[in-house]
Amino acid sequence: MADWGGWLFGFVLLCVLLGVVDGESSLRSEDFVESLVVRPLPDGKVLGHFEFVNELGGGREGAHGRHHKLFPKAIFQIVQKFRIQEMELSFTQGRWDHRLWGGLEGLESADVKPGGVELWAQFRPSNEDVDMLWRNLTHALSGLFCASINFLEDPAMVSKWGGARQNGDMGAVRHGALPREAVCTENLTPWLKLLPCRDRAGLSTLLERPRIHNSNYYSLRVHVKAGNGIDRPKGSLRLSQTLTVVLKSSDTSAAVRGGSVRNENRRPNWSLSSLFGQSLAGSCPLASSSHVYLELEANLVEELKRAENQMLSGSEDAHEDALNAPAEDLVANSNAIFDLNLAPKGVSKRVSGSASGSSLFLNYDVQKWSGDHPLDVGMTWRAFLAWSPSQGPFRATQFLTGRGNGRGAIVSLVNANRDGCNGMRLCPVSESDDGSPAIDVTTFQIVPWYVRLYMHTLKVVVDGERVLLKKGVRLKLSPAEDRKSPAVLEIGVTIPRNTSMLFVSVEFDKGYLRIDEHPPDANRGFDIPSALFTFASAAAGGNSVSKLGLDSSLRRVQICSDNLLVLLATPDFSMPYNVITFTMTALALYFGSLLNSLRLRSVTEVRSQQPASRISTKLQKLLARFRGREKVKTQ
């Protein structure tokens, strides 16, 4: 009887399990897309921007086993366990040169990142302790990416709000940065492991470690966003992995025809193989689409047209015609300035933050190429052509002032970018036609507690005129607690378009750390995470944007300043024992000699006392008193 019961139970269990698995096996849709944008930069280097997007469609949420074909399980588990709404992790090495390379605004989901590691996470609203979730998240990511992200568990390094990046009040936000973290191949390898094809097939085969790490700038990012049920279905996940790298072509045969061009103006020819060390042998079979885009910046296209025009006619009459001629034609066929070694499959125009010009994207479909017939896009320059980088409206820098290790000031300087800005939408010089008279500049910064900011010394100066805090400065602040939390400040000012300089300064005192709080190389200094400058049109209507067909994110321009390095006064690290002994000697001297001087009795007093030792007399006295009292009591 018992046996039968057991069998029956087992059968029912099996049925239930099968049912669950069956229900779960109605898999969610998954999609993987890879793309590479290659952009020649004005100084002869080439920007490569890889993007791998892994989408997991929303589906029924099962409680038990999940099965993914493409989506990395590690990321999925992190998102589920730590209740992530959105998360961005970036590893960056090198410094993005805004003056030479312009901005990254044209590219989708690409911001210039400051050096080191930056982690930003927004948690789904829940009743769990966010600090605990964050702590565990940092540890999980640190294990996953072999980086010391776990140092971010220390609340003294983490901001509780994300500044301009925070979208609404959907759940708590934590934001931290490790500016000193060195980024290495050990971070790249786990990043590649998240891709369905790893580095075996597709675009990721181009990522040869030594080349990538020898680049001038290199930023590795992981961005996860969970569907919130508003624009995307609940339960869906979007993992976008990007790698932005600025490379120098190894093709030294670079030649510029025409002897008039000076040597330093040579522009090296490049191709995928000369940049990455190998050409592209087909796409990742799991990717639904795989493309390489060659981007020609708007300014380059303009210059190209002009040069072409001059070469063809040399006269002023044809100028207008040539400028109006479709740029696609200029590029698709080989022109007087450069040759493309492969004809693109298509050319698309994209407005990238510029109202007048638009950049061209030459499209190559990787899926049509294979190992026997690899894709090797390249550019050979025929003549020298200079163009200015597509820059944002303003340049932002930050530096420290002050002398010595006592105190100083953090100064943020925003300068108008008049030269490089021809007709940009947020351009400071142009008469605004879209009716927004001013620009909002916001700086967001996390300052560690040992840089003690004095907010009452905050000075905001626009073109030599001081803006008072109560009139026109939007300030959001969470002050620093010693060893507990950093100072997080967001300073917003609305400035007129024709402003040429904005100056923000805050004074600080340098703190003093305990000996065990210093890093091993304390005399190198301490990094302050970079400030994030956001420029946005003050009129948030966005009519002009929709008119131009811009992505809404393009209305804003974000610039990261460089990390700041603060020198702090260090103690002598070899001294603990000496300091303890010296100090204690001083205290013992005080204690001992003071007690001794208090104990002193006059000679006469000593003489007047009986020869018996003092203690015994005292004892006798005490006893006598005791007895006396006893007697009194008994009586």
Added chain:
Amino acid sequence: MGESWVVWGGGALGVGIRLLLVALGSASLLDHRVEVVSPVTSLSRLAEGHWLKEYGMSPYAGSAYHGSPLLLSLIGPLIGDRQGIYVGDLLRSCSLFVVADLVSALLLRSIGKLLERTQSQHLLQLGVTDPFRAKSDKKDVLGAGNISFLVYLLNPFTVAVCVGGSTSSIENMFIILSLYGAATEKVPLAGFGWAMATHLSMYPVFLFIPIAYLLANGPDSPPSKLFDLSESAAPAAENDSCNEKDEKQAQKVKKASGSKRAVILKLVFWAAISWGCILRLCKHALLERSSLVNMWQKTHKYMLTVDDLTPNLGLFWYFFTEVFDFFRIFFLMVFHANIAFMVPPLTIRLHHRPIFLAFILTTICSMVKSYPTVGDAALYMGLMALCVQELSDLQYFYLLLNGYILISVLGPVMYNLWIFRGTGNANFYFAINLVYATLQTVLIVESVSTVVRYDRNLLKQVKLRNRTKNS
């Protein structure tokens, strides 16, 4: 005539120097000197607290401000954001501290006058000549009150603290106020002063003992044993009105012991009332943005736990920079115990000289304090001048004087070498701190033994007189 000219001329000079230095803008030179301002007394931090309050946050948000909310309401509006460059602004922001210094000096002067009077009374009672007065011509000597007045006003340390943006002047004023109240038997004033001083800087909590003794027994006097001795000798000489006197004496003693208890209870009562009022006012000044517990954590607890390791004149900062984290709490207790453990022996030995006891306790606090500045030195030097008669044959006075000059010169030099030039390191500056601590130790020990010797001297004289009378 000459005396008053010297005193009031000196006072005017002291005030004049302060105003001149302020008008010359020396505040900007001094307000970041670690010797002059500590994290607890810094006006920059006070301005930050004021700013935070104006901005709509708790003044204790962040680790900027560690003073009292009352000071914030009082001084905050006066100093604004400390960015004024006009002489008027500078003078206005400093006026309060000049007034505080002047008040402290005047109070010290009246305490001193009182001490002089009782002193001569006591000596007369004992029938002993004052060794100090006997030495020199009486007319040329300024009394303890005037000396103390001048020492306090003209002391470079006091001037630096007053001019250099520190709230120590006000703390010192309340300490002196409580002593004054106790000396003149104004119990509410003593209680209020003590509560206020404790609220502002915590360490005056130990001054309750001298204040209580001052109220109960009156100002400094020779040990009561001496009076017994001299009185036991007196009846032997004149036997007639013996009984009557004895009865009166006994009544007096009885009454005195009863009233002593009453006075101390009164002091406790007034101190408690003042504390209550202070807390209520603090709560009001905090505008519901911060709690009193938070206030305590940011003020007194901050002093106890020594979180800020900015260099100062004390021993704490470098010690707690270097010491292993594991022993931190233990050594915190050891350091604070150095003050507390010394209080009972000092009280037992010196209870008959409450003002001197107050001086010694202040000096000890200044030495073993978490964030000392020269403001504390200014206070104990003023109090020391009150005991000028007892300390007249202080040994090593010349050495001590030179030591203080050495500290004031070498301290800034070493700090400069470490912080600005980078050619020295923290040890250079800490060496100066050790010297300063040792110097204060010498001062304490020598003062105590001088006073003990002085009392012994009196005893000898009384005995000698008795012997001559008896023989």
